[in-house]
Amino acid sequence: MNIGDVAQLSGLPAKTIRYYEDIGLVKPLRSANGYRSFRDCDVHKLAFLGRARALGFSIEDCRNLLKLYEDDHRTSAEVKQIAEMHLGRIDQKITELTEMRATLAHLVNACAGDNRPDCPILADLAPKQDENALLDQPG
Amino acid sequence: MNIGDVAQLSGLPAKTIRYYEDIGLVKPLRSANGYRSFRDCDVHKLAFLGRARALGFSIEDCRNLLKLYEDDHRTSAEVKQIAEMHLGRIDQKITELTEMRATLAHLVNACAGDNRPDCPILADLAPKQDENALLDQPG
């Protein structure tokens, strides 16, 4: 199969598939004309990668998951560990974003959004008087 | 003030401050010896940037917010618009992550995490039979 067909089937852009070959995630054969020639197993791998990336796994995680996927002697504990690590990172990210969201929503709510210059958002971002005092006064 | 002091005060790494100068966010003076010389207004800007970045605003957003911050003729509507856009992006990101989290938590939960190879996580990532059928059979 040529790259265009694989792109259609896997939903991954051809550019991304070439990139994945570049970094060694897939190793398609080559036809006599130099075109990449994808076997079913390559297509399976790409579908796997697409799913894993959609779940937010990093490329390095994907590489390791793929290795386990193809290793008959893997243990589910190895797979679970990667997934749990990733889950932890997602939770942390969600926590960060939720905190940002709260602050920001509060500020947006407080802002009149009219044609006057006074703005609680800028007021919050600007250094406070106390902080300036630290800068302006020696000691 | 030298960059080290400003780094201490603002909490931003010196490298980051140099980078912010590079991309035109601050324009410190230079001392005779070539060292950057930061005025109070530069330090204020950097503190502003630090806060804005901590709220997740992009550098381009920061650039615009800074411009508004320094513009006496700004309107709070302009500021609010940037913040609302950003809030929207955060909400979208939270939604994505929450969906990932749900799927992933479900899979992790279903995985025994023992020394056997069977793993619902890999099973979920692997292409399904139906999908393979599309590939294996001429359509």
Added chain:
DNA sequence: ATTGACCTTCCAGCAAGTGGAACCCCTATC
């Protein structure tokens, strides 16, 4: 004179691709 802590510039690299240029290949049509 020399240490050590500063500061300077520039160059490379991270994740995970994306866009574009310049070029080759294959088929179909005129």
Added chain:
DNA sequence: GATAGGGGTTCCACTTGCTGGAAGGTCAAT
């Protein structure tokens, strides 16, 4: 045979927001 189109190929640059390191200049103290 020429040409148009729609594939494919490589390589290089760019994205975001820094971070690390090398090679070297400056300054205060010993």
